[in-house]
Amino acid sequence: MTTLRDPIRVGNVELKNRLVLPPVCIDKAVNGEVNDIIVNHYDMMTRTGCIGLVIMEHCYVLQNGKASEGQISVSRDSDIEGLKRVVDVVHRNGSKIFCQINHCGSSGDPKITGEPLMGPSSALNLSPGAKTRLHPEPMNMDQMDDIKAAFTTAAVRVKMAGFDGVEIHAAHGYLLNEFYSPLTNKRNDLYTGKNIMGRVRFIREIIQSVRTAVGPEFCISLRFGASDYKQGGSMDAEAVRACDVFIRAGVNLLDISGGMCGFVNPSNRQPGYFSDITETIKANVGVPVVLTGGIRTPEFANQMLAEYKADLIGVARQQIKDPNWAARAMQA
Ligand SMILES: Cc1cc2nc3c(=O)[nH]c(=O)nc-3n(C[C@H](O)[C@H](O)[C@H](O)COP(=O)(O)O)c2cc1C
Numbered sequence: 001m002t003t004l005r006d007p008i009r010v011g012n013v014e015l016k017n018r019l020v021l022p023p024v025c026i027d028k029a030v031n032g033e034v035n036d037i038i039v040n041h042y043d044m045m046t047r048t049g050c051i052g053l054v055i056m057e058h059c060y061v062l063q064n065g066k067a068s069e070g071q072i073s074v075s076r077d078s079d080i081e082g083l084k085r086v087v088d089v090v091h092r093n094g095s096k097i098f099c100q101i102n103h104c105g106s107s108g109d110p111k112i113t114g115e116p117l118m119g120p121s122s123a124l125n126l127s128p129g130a131k132t133r134l135h136p137e138p139m140n141m142d143q144m145d146d147i148k149a150a151f152t153t154a155a156v157r158v159k160m161a162g163f164d165g166v167e168i169h170a171a172h173g174y175l176l177n178e179f180y181s182p183l184t185n186k187r188n189d190l191y192t193g194k195n196i197m198g199r200v201r202f203i204r205e206i207i208q209s210v211r212t213a214v215g216p217e218f219c220i221s222l223r224f225g226a227s228d229y230k231q232g233g234s235m236d237a238e239a240v241r242a243c244d245v246f247i248r249a250g251v252n253l254l255d256i257s258g259g260m261c262g263f264v265n266p267s268n269r270q271p272g273y274f275s276d277i278t279e280t281i282k283a284n285v286g287v288p289v290v291l292t293g294g295i296r297t298p299e300f301a302n303q304m305l306a307e308y309k310a311d312l313i314g315v316a317r318q319q320i321k322d323p324n325w326a327a328r329a330m331q332a
Helices: 036-046 077-092 141-160 175-180 196-214 236-249 275-284 298-306 317-321 325-331
Strands: 008-010 013-015 019-021 053-060 096-102 165-170 219-227 253-258 289-292 312-314
Touching: 019 325, 036 053, 036 077, 053 077, 077 096, 077 141, 096 141, 096 219, 141 165, 141 196, 165 175, 165 196, 165 253, 175 196, 196 219, 196 236, 219 236, 219 275, 236 253, 236 275, 253 275, 275 289, 298 312, 298 325, 317 325
Parallel strands: 019 053, 019 312, 053 096, 096 165, 165 219, 219 253, 253 289, 289 312
Antiparallel strands: 008 013
8 A cells, every 4th residue: 555655756756755845935035035044944844854855835937927025036047056055955854856936927916026917818816815906917929938938947947956856836826827727818819718728728838848948857747726616717627638738748747736716625625625636637647646735644644645546745734834744754
């Protein structure tokens, strides 16, 4: 029976166990730069040596995609040195680390982005993380090309900083998720919100562009807001088809979470509240799947693995509260 203690291979990366510290934004950067508080946080989180994979909090790929004042930047070459400090401390503690890259889209706040908000269309972003209730400006092709290029150069910086992989953020109502969700994508062009191939197109193009730039060996994860759990939103039943497209584009790991509902599931508050959808995705795709959400005990995490709900388990808030959670989990 598979347990948290079992190793797993993700792309070309060997993880010593199946416990993930998912991305949690601690919002401590000043001017986007990594500082001692951030390095110490990741040191403290991994000091037990018991976490297989850390996914570092979302970092902005462009100033106009910055989600919060204290968010870390991956938008400049000068960010690489600071990011390396986090990689070094986590590697020294014996864990692998990916870096999550993001553009906030219309979840942001013009006071932070410095520009009017952008989105696939002018529809309001009603995700729990959205900072304003302003209608975004619909993006044109030039803006979309800039964002694709920004994700691509950010991924190259992540590789240069020594991370074991990059995670593209397409969940929780941020820009890439907005293209996937019919609630925010009202476009009528090739990226149309009216059919699944239009909705996945921008995410697919970004994955392909990142894959070309980082080469075939570097690990790419996708945090995918697989369902909105809202009337008129994206649905569970479509997720496998979307994941299939993303895998063919170059994804090695699917890190499943919510879409326009954020990181909680409004229709299920039980521990492991995304396990129905991860179970279906895992049964139908050929890359490992991470389940995160509401998991509190190592016993329950092991149960999820034993029941084939996922290949890896993410535990965010419990581990942030108690950095010894991972050590206990390895003994369970
Ligand atoms: C304060 C906070 C910050 C978060 N920051 C991020 C983030 O940067 N990127 C992301 O994909 N998810 C983020 N999340 C969501 C977590 O990765 C995770 O999915 C969520 O906390 C549910 O898991 P849990 O029940 O184990 O805490 C954040 C969650 C919290 C509570």
